[in-house]
Amino acid sequence: xxxxxxxxxxxxxLEPPIRQKKPKxxxxxxxxxxxVIILLVISLACNGVLMYMVFFNTTSTSSSSSATVAQVNYDxxxxxxxxxxxxxxxxxxxxxYENDTSSGSGSGVIYKVDGxxxxxxxxxxxxxxxxxxxxxxxxGEYITAELxxxxxxxxxxxxxxxxxxxxxxxxxxxxxxxxxxxTVLAIGSPLGIEYAGTxxxxxxxxxxxxxxxxxxxxxxxxxxMNVIQTDAAINPGNxxxxxxxxxxxxxxxxxxxxxxxxVEGMGFALPINDVVELADEIMETxxxxxxxxxxxxxxxxxxxSYELYMYRITTDVSQGIYIASVQSGSAAENxxxxxxxxxxxxxxxxxxxxxxFLTMLYAKDPGDQITLTINRNGNSMNVSVTLG
Numbered sequence: 459x460x461x462x463x464x465x466x467x468x469x470x471x472l473e474p475p476i477r478q479k480k481p482k483x484x485x486x487x488x489x490x491x492x493x494v495i496i497l498l499v500i501s502l503a504c505n506g507v508l509m510y511m512v513f514f515n516t517t518s519t520s521s522s523s524s525a526t527v528a529q530v531n532y533d534x535x536x537x538x539x540x541x542x543x544x545x546x547x548x549x550x551x552x553x554x555y556e557n558d559t560s561s562g563s564g565s566g567v568i569y570k571v572d573g574x575x576x577x578x579x580x581x582x583x584x585x586x587x588x589x590x591x592x593x594x595x596x597x598g599e600y601i602t603a604e605l606x607x608x609x610x611x612x613x614x615x616x617x618x619x620x621x622x623x624x625x626x627x628x629x630x631x632x633x634x635x636x637x638x639x640x641t642v643l644a645i646g647s648p649l650g651i652e653y654a655g656t657x658x659x660x661x662x663x664x665x666x667x668x669x670x671x672x673x674x675x676x677x678x679x680x681x682x683m684n685v686i687q688t689d690a691a692i693n694p695g696n697x698x699x700x701x702x703x704x705x706x707x708x709x710x711x712x713x714x715x716x717x718x719x720x721v722e723g724m725g726f727a728l729p730i731n732d733v734v735e736l737a738d739e740i741m742e743t744x745x746x747x748x749x750x751x752x753x754x755x756x757x758x759x760x761x762x763s764y765e766l767y768m769y770r771i772t773t774d775v776s777q778g779i780y781i782a783s784v785q786s787g788s789a790a791e792n793x794x795x796x797x798x799x800x801x802x803x804x805x806x807x808x809x810x811x812x813x814x815f816l817t818m819l820y821a822k823d824p825g826d827q828i829t830l831t832i833n834r835n836g837n838s839m840n841v842s843v844t845l846g
């Protein structure tokens with residue numbers, strides 16, 4: 459007995475009792491042997507019969523049948539791959555130059571085709587400050603484009619060019635019908651034209667999101683944009699490219715993303731319904747008509763008391779739009795606004811930042827009448843202004 463066995467007991471080392479053996483009878487032993495031999499013979503006979511049957515059936519089956527080997531074709535194409543192929547042909551690359559020097563690249567979408575004249579939509583920030591613009595089509599053709607017009611606040615630009623080959627414009631969808639969780643694809647040229655036609659897939663994270671942006675790179679947010687949020691990968695160079703739904707319809711123009719080590723999968727596209735409205739106006743008039751007040755000002759909340767002192771801005775008001783100057787002949791001058799006035803409310807709504815002011819101003823149309831509440835030398839008053 460193993461001493462290490464868990465069932466070990468001291469008694470196991472005692473001599474086991476000796477049992478008395480009964481004498482065996484030879485007759486019983488002989489009978490047992492006979493039974494075993496009979497069973498063994500029967501077993502061998504059965505096995506022989508089974509082996510014969512198996513061998514006979516296998517041989518006859520092999521000789522009477524001829525097997526045919528068929529090649530199986532697996533088609534991995536789908537409706538989605540066909541949608542992507544068409545969308546890639548309607549998506550272009552956009553190259554920009556400043557003084558004949560390459561300055562950047564982005565993407566664009568073919569919006570309208572009128573004979574040999576093609577109109578392409580891209581982002582304003584893609585072509586901003588460019589002195590020359592080239593559009594690169596899916597067939598590899600480089601075509602110099604004319605800037606029809608652009609809008610900084612809508613971040614939209616329209617390009618025009620003439621081509622001698624066949625191109626197809628996107629089918630325009632309805633961005634107001636998008637739902638969270640709906641499949642979308644982003645197509646563009648991330649990191650340069652060499653990656654043109656890159657496709658990324660995701661879902662609509664939010665069909666309507668409002669984000670604040672800094673348009674003049676001064677570190678302060680000065681405009682609210684309505685966007686579609688998606689987790690489809692959007693990278694530098696995708697700007698101006700296509701966001702399409704599963705039917706291949708253009709539902710957005712990819713525009714920006716949150717870029718941070720702590721953020722993943724937060725890209726944004728301009729809703730196509732908003733884009734079409736701006737693009738059509740640009741094609742018709744060359745620009746987007748927005749109301750003008752005719753002032754230059756700053757948001758008091760963006761500056762410390764020391765900074766205000768350094769800029770020689772004296773006011774007892776802590777928030778609002780400080781009017782630094784008034785343009786001659788503008789709506790502001792016609793309404794009697796003066797340098798040093800502080801706009802504290804717009805149509806009765808309190809103004810806390812320049813972003814609030816611009817958002818409310820550009821929600822109006824030229825010719826609309828608004829009421830501004832201003833603080834002048836410590837006194838509050840309402841001023842009626844007809845926007846230019």
